[in-house]
Amino acid sequence: xxxxxxxxxxxxxxxxxxxxxxxxxxxxxxxxxxxxxxxxxxxxxxxxxxxxxxxxxxxxxxxxxxxxxxxxxxxxxxxxxxxxxxxxxxxxxxxxxxxxxxxxxxxxxxxxxxxxxxxxxxxxxxxxxxxxxxxxxxxxxxxxxxxxxxxxxxxxxxxxxxxxxxxxxxxxxxxxxxxxxxxxxxxxxxxxxxxxxxxxxxxxxxxxxxxxxxxxxxxxxxxxxxxxxxx
Amino acid sequence: xxxxxxxxxxxxxxxxxxxxxxxxxxxxxxxxxxxxxxxxxxxxxxxxxxxxxxxxxxxxxxxxxxxxxxxxxxxxxxxxxxxxxxxxxxxxxxxxxxxxxxxxxxxxxxxxxxxxxxxxxxxxxxxxxxxxxxxxxxxxxxxxxxxxxxxxxxxxxxxxxxxxxxxxxxxxxxxxxxxxxxxxxxxxxxxxxxxxxxxxxxxxxxxxxx
Numbered sequence: 285x286x287x288x289x290x291x292x293x294x295x296x297x298x299x300x301x302x303x304x305x306x307x308x309x310x311x312x313x314x315x316x317x318x319x320x321x322x323x324x325x326x327x328x329x330x331x332x333x334x335x336x337x338x339x340x341x342x343x344x345x346x347x348x349x350x351x352x353x354x355x356x357x358x359x360x361x362x363x364x365x366x367x368x369x370x371x372x373x374x375x376x377x378x379x380x381x382x383x384x385x386x387x388x389x390x391x392x393x394x395x396x397x398x399x400x401x402x403x404x405x406x407x408x409x410x411x412x413x414x415x416x417x418x419x420x421x422x423x424x425x426x427x428x429x430x431x432x433x434x435x436x437x438x439x440x441x442x443x444x445x446x447x448x449x450x451x452x453x454x455x456x457x458x459x460x461x462x463x464x465x466x467x468x469x470x471x472x473x474x475x476x477x478x479x480x481x482x483x484x485x486x487x488x489x490x491x492x493x494x495x496x497x498x499x500x501x502x503x504x505x506x507x508x509x510x511x512x513x514x515x
Numbered sequence: 516x517x518x519x520x521x522x523x524x525x526x527x528x529x530x531x532x533x534x535x536x537x538x539x540x541x542x543x544x545x546x547x548x549x550x551x552x553x554x555x556x557x558x559x560x561x562x563x564x565x566x567x568x569x570x571x572x573x574x575x576x577x578x579x580x581x582x583x584x585x586x587x588x589x590x591x592x593x594x595x596x597x598x599x600x601x602x603x604x605x606x607x608x609x610x611x612x613x614x615x616x617x618x619x620x621x622x623x624x625x626x627x628x629x630x631x632x633x634x635x636x637x638x639x640x641x642x643x644x645x646x647x648x649x650x651x652x653x654x655x656x657x658x659x660x661x662x663x664x665x666x667x668x669x670x671x672x673x674x675x676x677x678x679x680x681x682x683x684x685x686x687x688x689x690x691x692x693x694x695x696x697x698x699x700x701x702x703x704x705x706x707x708x709x710x711x712x713x714x715x716x717x718x719x720x721x722x723x724x725x
Contacts, residue, residue: 420616421621423601424601424603424605424614424616426570426579427568427570427597427600427603428612428614429605430612430631430635431570432634432678432679432695432697432703433631437573437574437701438572439574440574
């Protein structure tokens with residue numbers, strides 16, 4: 285009998301603890317992606333943290349929408365409707381329906397880091413050290429009739445290392461997005477579906493997060509209203 | 516006299532270019548400007564010829580000059596064989612670029628360089644003079660002066676313009692020159708010679724396609 289009473293007491297204590305955790309701790313929990321926060325306090329660099337906050341804030345405010353349809357013109361029309369509705373919502377600082385060519389190219393930051401961003405197969409190829417074969421490949425790239433398909437200038441990256449790395453990155457992204465081929469420069473179509481990327485910048489990081497939650501929660505109905513032709 | 520003529524030509528060149536890109540036309544109107552011979556040869560199963568390509572790259576003081584021959588086969592793709600200054604074969608087939616040199620074959624698919632799909636479509640449409648297909652991605656321009664005709668292409672969408680700003684095709688009896696200005700502003704000039712429309716693709720050419 286005493287055991288049952290002790291168990292009940294223990295159960296009540298646990299429930300109280302869980303309630304306290306649920307009400308007090310859970311709301312203040314947040315995922316911190318700042319790697320610098322893991323450093324010991326004395327090794328932290330306020331300058332680096334400021335720069336990191338600025339960069340992550342910039343990224344966090346940007347929302348990318350991919351609007352898909354079976355036909356390319358339809359995807360574009362639907363994306364235009366979505367852009368109009370997003371602009372009208374006044375939730376965004378800017379909505380880029382058709383980003384300019386410069387915006388579609390790799391950013392300065394990516395470009396500066398291009399020699400460190402090498403896809404694994406290319407890294408293995410370079411490590412193998414077949415210098416003559418690599419030189420011949422670079423020469424062939426210079427005279428290729430399809431040279432203008434490359435994202436980076438052939439004289440800047442004759443082996444296409446940066447292009448390959450970006451392509452692999454986009455494939456990972458595409459794999460999560462219903463296996464559609466997505467490319468920042470030239471839109472691709474796979475499985476008969478075109479995707480049109482749309483970039484919108486929210487007024488603040490918090491607002492961006494809230495918008496994203498709302499979009500995820502009511503995605504279908506919101507997009508159906510924003511781009512009816514797409515659905 | 517010669518200097519005067521050269522000066523007149525130089526002055527006329529930008530005007531002619533500007534005039535070509537004045538107002539977009541419908542595919543049917545552009546096709547009507549092209550010579551009957553060009554239209555007929557574009558209808559064949561295959562087209563063969565020689566080329567001289569000059570690439571003017573901003574980073575290099577001299578253009579990169581190459582020459583060789585090509586085979587365009589309807590529904591198969593394009594074999595672009597460079598003979599000078601190196602010996603290499605480029606095959607644009609489907610959404611892939613296959614490069615062959617000295618028994619070594621390298622395949623670059625659209626998964627590694629997705630822009631290839633657009634290039635492959637563009638090449639096929641250019642050789643087949645498939646203006647309706649081109650019209651989907653490009654605004655079409657055209658003009659005719661005597662026997663000489665010109666077709667201009669400008670991408671409809673910024674996405675494509677980041678790879679290609681404009682292209683220009685010139686010819687009289689046959690297609691003679693293709694000029695491409697790529698997304699970085701670099702110019703590629705391709706002179707085409709000895710174009711022949713072939714009804715049946717020779718077996719050796721056929722075997723070179725994947």
